[in-house]
Structure formats: C-alpha cells, structure tokens
Amino acid sequence: MPKTLRLILGDQLNSNHSWFSEINPEITYLMVEMRQETDYVQHHIQKIIAFFLAMRHFGEKIKKNGHQLIYYKLDNPENEQELEKILVTLIQEQGFEKLEYQLPDEYRLDKQLGLLSESLGIPVKAFDTEHFLTDRGFLKEFFRGKKNFLMESFYREMRKKFHILMDGKDPIGGRWNFDQENRSAFKDKHLLPKAKTYPKKAHEIYEMIQKAGVKTIGTLDPDSFPWPISRKESLELLDYFCKNLLVHFGDFQDAMSTWDPYLFHSRLSFSLNTKLITPLEVVEKVEQYWIANQNQISLSQVEGFIRQIIGWREYMRGIYWAKMPEFAELNFFGHKRKLPVWYWTGNTKMKCLSHSIGQSLEMAYAHHIQRLMVTGNFALLAGIAPDEVDKWYLGIYIDAIEWVEITNTRGMSQFADGGIVGTKPYVSSANYIKKMSNYCSHCAYKPTEKTGNGACPFNSLYWHFYERNREKLEKNPRIGMVYKTWDKMKNKPEILDQAEFYIKNLDTL
Ligand SMILES: Cc1cc2nc3c(=O)[nH]c(=O)nc-3n(C[C@H](O)[C@H](O)[C@H](O)COP(=O)(O)OP(=O)(O)OC[C@H]3O[C@@H](n4cnc5c(N)ncnc54)[C@H](O)[C@@H]3O)c2cc1C
Ligand code: SF4
Structure with missing residues (x-):
C-alpha cells in the first residue's frame, strides 16, 4: 500500500468508521485545528472549544488504539493554518504518496478538497462518512x-x-x-x-484561543464547560x-x-x-x-x-x-437591512428576544422554536438581509455547520428560498409567542396592542410584512385567509405607520 495520509475534519469524529477497523503502518491520520476554520465566520467561544476538545479527545483515542496520527494544535509552530499549505508541506516533507478524505458536509470544504485533488500531484480518494441514512444525492x-x-x-x-x-x-x-x-x-x-x-x-x-487573537462571540466559564x-x-x-x-x-x-x-x-x-x-x-x-x-x-x-x-x-x-451553491444566494423578498445591534448583546426591551439572544450568547444554545419563532421571526418581519441572518446563526450555535444551518435559516426561517423548504413563511404576531411562552408577561411591550405607545413590535411588523410582500404571497393557497383578515381591518394606516416607526428605530427597540 502506498504511504497514505488520511484527513479527518473536525466534524468527522466517527470512531466506528470502517477506516478504523484495521491498523495499517502505511496509513497516517491528520487532524488540524486551523485558523481557516476558526475565522470563516465569527463563532461562539463555546463552539470553537467544543470542536477542539472533541477533536483532541478523538485524536487521543485513535492513537491509543494503535493508529498513527499527526495532530496540530492551533498554536503548533508547524501549523500553517490553511488546509492546502499543510497538505502540500506534509506531502513534500514526509513523502506521502496518496491522500484520502471523507466527503465533507460543507460545500465550502467540498470545493476546496475537490480543487486540491487536482493540484496536489498524488492520487486522492474520497470516502463516505458512514454517518447519514441517505447519501448526498x-x-x-x-x-x-x-x-x-x-x-x-x-x-x-x-x-x-x-x-x-x-x-x-x-x-x-x-x-x-x-x-x-x-x-x-x-x-x-x-x-x-x-x-x-x-x-x-x-x-x-x-487561553490558547485568546492568545491567538481569534475573534469570538458569547461567553464561557472555562471552569465549567458544559457540552459532551x-x-x-x-x-x-x-x-x-x-x-x-x-x-x-x-x-x-x-x-x-x-x-x-x-x-x-x-x-x-x-x-x-x-x-x-x-x-x-x-x-x-x-x-x-x-x-x-x-x-x-x-x-x-x-x-x-x-x-x-x-x-x-x-x-x-x-x-x-x-x-447548493445557488441556495446561499437566495433572497426571495429582496431583504437588505442590517441585523439590529442587540442581536450581538441581547440588550433589547423585547423579553422574548432578550431572553432567546441572551441565552444563546451565554450557552451557544437555543431550541428550535426560539430560533424559528423568536429570533428568526423577528428578522424576517423586520426585513433583515438573509446574509446577515445566516452569519449570525452560523456563528452563535454550538451545532451550527452550514449544511444544517443555512437550510434552516435561509430556507425554513427566512423563506429566502421562496418555498423550497417550507410551504409558507414562519411568521407570527405576539399571539403565538404569548401562547407558547411566559415571555410576554415579563415584557416592556404589550402583546395585545398593535399601535400606540408600548405596542408589541411583532404585531404591526407582522401586517407590514404581509402588506409589503402582497404580490409575492397573496396567491399562496396557505396564506389567502391572512389577506382577507387584513383587508377587513379598519386601522391599516396606523398599523403600517407604527411598523415603519419600529423599522426606522430597530436598534432602540
Ligand atoms: C433558524 C434555525 C437555525 C438552525 N440552525 C441549526 C444548526 O446550525 N445546526 C443544527 O443542528 N440545527 C439547527 N437548527 C435546527 C434545530 O433548531 C436544532 O437542531 C436543535 O435546536 C438542536 O437542539 P437539540 O439537540 O436539543 O434538539 P432536539 O429538539 O432535542 O431535537 C433532536 C435532534 O433533531 C435534529 N433536529 C431537530 N430539528 C431539526 C431541524 N429543523 N433541522 C435539522 N435537524 C433538526 C437535531 O439533530 C437535534 O439534535 C436550526 C433551526 C432554525 C429554525
Ligand atoms: S410582548 Fe411582544 S416583544 Fe414582548 S415578549 Fe411578547 S411577543 Fe415578545
């Protein structure tokens, strides 16, 4: 067998993969903590730590089982921080004759490895990850x-x-x-x-991450890292x-x-x-x-x-x-606004958002409905650009990897795909949040009011969303009733004015 280098990416920690069923002295595994990966988006500190802890543990385990491993920590002087440079150096210096990798789940890495396969000058073979129930296609x-x-x-x-x-x-x-x-x-x-x-x-x-100057979001008590x-x-x-x-x-x-x-x-x-x-x-x-x-x-x-x-x-x-890759460009509603500043601090008077965002910053976690019906719902109602929303979700959650983040965010949550994932946009007024949580009873805004001082922003923004997107949504059979209700409402101008006011002042809500 030719001297083979097998790449294991940070989200490929499957110890039951058939790769590991036998020990072969001609095979060396490679795992690397790279700036390429810590910096492609600003990640939550707990997310980076979870990946590195899990990778180090996995590396130790396969080494203990007798496999040969090259593991570069982020601060290892030999670590060139970019996949291509690292592979080229290892092939040149250690004489590897073949590269093997498991198919990445991200388009970005798939493309990078595809290009590398053509330029490395040695045979390259891709394997399935043996994780999912179905194959890619x-x-x-x-x-x-x-x-x-x-x-x-x-x-x-x-x-x-x-x-x-x-x-x-x-x-x-x-x-x-x-x-x-x-x-x-x-x-x-x-x-x-x-x-x-x-x-x-x-x-x-x-400490290694701080010293390296990696920019992160969120907080962590390093005495008590909570994830498996x-x-x-x-x-x-x-x-x-x-x-x-x-x-x-x-x-x-x-x-x-x-x-x-x-x-x-x-x-x-x-x-x-x-x-x-x-x-x-x-x-x-x-x-x-x-x-x-x-x-x-x-x-x-x-x-x-x-x-x-x-x-x-x-x-x-x-x-x-x-x-993919077209999915990452979709913007069905043509939304262009920036995320309100409080998405990065949790500092808003809206309790549902301050709690869901605060919790995400503290724990790198929010459950599905907080992601969909609070943070996602607000971003869609307020007309935030899907690129901005994606970047936030991709950075903040412990589980955020593009294949599952972008389909949920751009697709299910922002309806930027025009209805590939969902049959209608997941938007709601305060009614839904009031019914499904105790947020509204702790909030500075009034969930039952659409207009006037202290009216819940979700209420007017909800109708503003439907009115401004009428042409795109009215014919959707699942939405027709919404327009019937809206058309019967008497105070439409006041509601739209209220929403305009909130949109102009998003950062202060
Ligand atoms: C806007 C938005 C962004 C999201 N981004 C991500 C992401 O980056 N990574 C991610 O793994 N999930 C994402 N989700 C899906 C879901 O919110 C998380 O999987 C879930 O909250 C993780 O917590 P849990 O393990 O406690 O889930 P549980 O509620 O216990 O569900 C069990 C498992 O089911 C799977 N699951 C549940 N819902 C979904 C879903 N919609 N899509 C895919 N898998 C699902 C997850 O693997 C989850 O661990 C997103 C959802 C939304 C609305
Ligand atoms: S009143 Fe509105 S802003 Fe406040 S918690 Fe309820 S839904 Fe959220």
Missing part, C-alpha cells in the same frame, strides 16, 4: 420531476426504508405524524428535569434523554420558558453533527426505549423526536446538496 433523486420537496413524503420514505416505528407496511399507531399533539405551552415548573451537563475544565484551549465532547458522553446524554426527557419531548417541543433553556430538548445536536453518534443509533435507541416503556411514554413523544432526526435533519442535508 438521495433526496434530489427521490423528488425528481416533482415541483415541491415535501418533508412529510421524505420522512415517510425514511420510516419505511429503515423500518422505524412501523407495523409491517403501516405506521405504528395508524398515523405517520403526531405534530398536532406537539404544541402545548409549558406551565408546570415541577415537571422540569435537572439538565445534564458535563462540566469540565477548558482553560488550556480557552466524546462518544461516551454523547451516549450518556442520549441515555439521559430517554430516561428523563422523552416522556414530555413531544408535548413541550414548541414551548418556550424563562424558567429553563432546554426544557425537554435532547441537546444532542453537537454530538450528532460532529458524528460522535449516528442518527440511526439515536432513533433505534429511542424506539427501543419506548417499546420497553410504552405504559409510561406515549407514541406522540417518540414520533415527534424521531421525525426531527430522520425527517428534518436528513431532509435538510438532502436539500443542501440538491440546491
């Missing part, structure tokens, strides 16, 4: 010839293909989807479980989820509360996205746990969770590969 093929890429059809196909929650050819319980039952507000503090964290010290990496960074910890978190959170996952999936940032959400996204665990093992474990505990856990909780993983997560990946 599956979704495109599945929807070939179809106008709409409906997630629900894709999800049902996944259920059948992998025989998850199935009774022969039919869905267990006679229904595919229990979404209608996943919409309760959270009112009982006593149900709250204690969040499971993995407090560990992160001083070395924290190994396969063992990720499996423990999955176990904790099954035993403590699954029982109410579906019920409170859409709820938001100042009492607790996580509620019944799993916090498994970092472990999944770095491939410490696979989607199939997660859903199989959850399904098995439910089968053994059916008397305590209802099907709607389990189906709600499994849909997120084999439905939404896998679907978003398929959309990404079907629609």
Whole structure:
C-alpha cells in the first residue's frame, strides 16, 4: 500500500468508521485545528472549544488504539493554518504518496478538497462518512420531476426504508405524524428535569484561543464547560434523554420558558453533527426505549423526536446538496437591512428576544422554536438581509455547520428560498409567542396592542410584512385567509405607520 495520509475534519469524529477497523503502518491520520476554520465566520467561544476538545479527545483515542496520527494544535509552530499549505508541506516533507478524505458536509470544504485533488500531484480518494441514512444525492433523486420537496413524503420514505416505528407496511399507531399533539405551552415548573451537563475544565484551549487573537462571540466559564465532547458522553446524554426527557419531548417541543433553556430538548445536536453518534443509533435507541416503556411514554413523544432526526435533519442535508451553491444566494423578498445591534448583546426591551439572544450568547444554545419563532421571526418581519441572518446563526450555535444551518435559516426561517423548504413563511404576531411562552408577561411591550405607545413590535411588523410582500404571497393557497383578515381591518394606516416607526428605530427597540 502506498504511504497514505488520511484527513479527518473536525466534524468527522466517527470512531466506528470502517477506516478504523484495521491498523495499517502505511496509513497516517491528520487532524488540524486551523485558523481557516476558526475565522470563516465569527463563532461562539463555546463552539470553537467544543470542536477542539472533541477533536483532541478523538485524536487521543485513535492513537491509543494503535493508529498513527499527526495532530496540530492551533498554536503548533508547524501549523500553517490553511488546509492546502499543510497538505502540500506534509506531502513534500514526509513523502506521502496518496491522500484520502471523507466527503465533507460543507460545500465550502467540498470545493476546496475537490480543487486540491487536482493540484496536489498524488492520487486522492474520497470516502463516505458512514454517518447519514441517505447519501448526498438521495433526496434530489427521490423528488425528481416533482415541483415541491415535501418533508412529510421524505420522512415517510425514511420510516419505511429503515423500518422505524412501523407495523409491517403501516405506521405504528395508524398515523405517520403526531405534530398536532406537539404544541402545548409549558406551565408546570415541577415537571422540569435537572439538565445534564458535563462540566469540565477548558482553560488550556480557552487561553490558547485568546492568545491567538481569534475573534469570538458569547461567553464561557472555562471552569465549567458544559457540552459532551466524546462518544461516551454523547451516549450518556442520549441515555439521559430517554430516561428523563422523552416522556414530555413531544408535548413541550414548541414551548418556550424563562424558567429553563432546554426544557425537554435532547441537546444532542453537537454530538450528532460532529458524528460522535449516528442518527440511526439515536432513533433505534429511542424506539427501543419506548417499546420497553410504552405504559409510561406515549407514541406522540417518540414520533415527534424521531421525525426531527430522520425527517428534518436528513431532509435538510438532502436539500443542501440538491440546491447548493445557488441556495446561499437566495433572497426571495429582496431583504437588505442590517441585523439590529442587540442581536450581538441581547440588550433589547423585547423579553422574548432578550431572553432567546441572551441565552444563546451565554450557552451557544437555543431550541428550535426560539430560533424559528423568536429570533428568526423577528428578522424576517423586520426585513433583515438573509446574509446577515445566516452569519449570525452560523456563528452563535454550538451545532451550527452550514449544511444544517443555512437550510434552516435561509430556507425554513427566512423563506429566502421562496418555498423550497417550507410551504409558507414562519411568521407570527405576539399571539403565538404569548401562547407558547411566559415571555410576554415579563415584557416592556404589550402583546395585545398593535399601535400606540408600548405596542408589541411583532404585531404591526407582522401586517407590514404581509402588506409589503402582497404580490409575492397573496396567491399562496396557505396564506389567502391572512389577506382577507387584513383587508377587513379598519386601522391599516396606523398599523403600517407604527411598523415603519419600529423599522426606522430597530436598534432602540
Ligand atoms: C433558524 C434555525 C437555525 C438552525 N440552525 C441549526 C444548526 O446550525 N445546526 C443544527 O443542528 N440545527 C439547527 N437548527 C435546527 C434545530 O433548531 C436544532 O437542531 C436543535 O435546536 C438542536 O437542539 P437539540 O439537540 O436539543 O434538539 P432536539 O429538539 O432535542 O431535537 C433532536 C435532534 O433533531 C435534529 N433536529 C431537530 N430539528 C431539526 C431541524 N429543523 N433541522 C435539522 N435537524 C433538526 C437535531 O439533530 C437535534 O439534535 C436550526 C433551526 C432554525 C429554525
Ligand atoms: S410582548 Fe411582544 S416583544 Fe414582548 S415578549 Fe411578547 S411577543 Fe415578545
């Protein structure tokens, strides 16, 4: 076998990959903490630390198992900080005759490695990551010839293909989807479980990042880094989820509360996205746990969770590969505004936003509905440029990797794709936030008012959004009713004036 260099990227920490099934002295693995990766967007400090901690742990593990490894820390003098330079130097100095890599999940890296393959002057081979349920092109093929890429059809196909929650050819319980039952507000503090964290010290990496001058956002207590960074910890978190959170996952999936940032959400996204665990093992474990505990856990909780993983997560990946690179340029509404300054501080009088943003800065985490119906909803109503919104989401969350960030942000949340991911924009007035959270009762604004001093900005901005985008949205069959209601409203000019005022003063809200 030629002397081979195998590249492992920071989100390819799959210790069960077939690469590792045998030890070969001709193969050397390469892992690098690069400025190329810390600087392509401004990341949350916890996100960079989580990646580096997980990479270092993974590197140690494969080394312990007998594999040869070159690992460059960010401050290693030999680290040239850019993938191309590092590979060229290693090939020249150490005589590698072949490069192998696993297919990256990001278009940016895929393109970079594709170009490198042509210029390195040695044979290059790409491998599958052996993580996802489907390959990159599956979704495109599945929807070939179809106008709409409906997630629900894709999800049902996944259920059948992998025989998850199935009774022969039919869905267990006679229904595919229990979404209608996943919409309760959270009112009982006593149900709250204690969040499971993995407090560990992160001083070395924290100081290294500061010294290197990497620009980050958010905060961290380096004495108590809270995220799972190994396969063992990720499996423990999955176990904790099954035993403590699954029982109410579906019920409170859409709820938001100042009492607790996580509620019944799993916090498994970092472990999944770095491939410490696979989607199939997660859903199989959850399904098995439910089968053994059916008397305590209802099907709607389990189906709600499994849909997120084999439905939404896998679907978003398929959309990404079907629609990139054009997807990253889409701006259906032509929105151009800058993000209000308080997206970077949490310093706004709007409680829903100050809480969701404050929590994101503090924890690098917000759950789906905070991302979709608070921060995303406001950005869309206020006409913020999708590039600005993407940059924020890509930086701030622990789990943010472009394939799953941009499809959720530009697609699902900002409808900048004009309806590839969603059939209509996810926008709401204060009504939805009031129903699903306790935010409004702690807010300086009045959720029931559309105009006047102290009226909730979501209310007038909601109608302003529909009015200004009438031409683009009126014919959408799912939206027609909204325009009927709007056209009957008597104080339309006042509402639009109120919204204009808020738009002109976004930074002061
Ligand atoms: C605007 C916006 C941006 C987002 N950006 C990201 C991102 O960068 N990375 C990311 O992993 N998720 C993203 N999501 C999806 C979702 O919000 C997160 O996956 C979830 O909040 C992670 O927390 P959790 O692990 O506790 O999730 P849980 O609620 O416990 O859900 C379980 C798992 O399901 C998967 N999942 C749930 N919803 C989605 C979804 N819409 N798309 C893909 N997977 C999903 C995740 O892997 C998650 O870990 C985004 C959603 C929105 C609306
Ligand atoms: S009143 Fe409006 S701004 Fe305040 S928390 Fe409710 S929805 Fe948010």
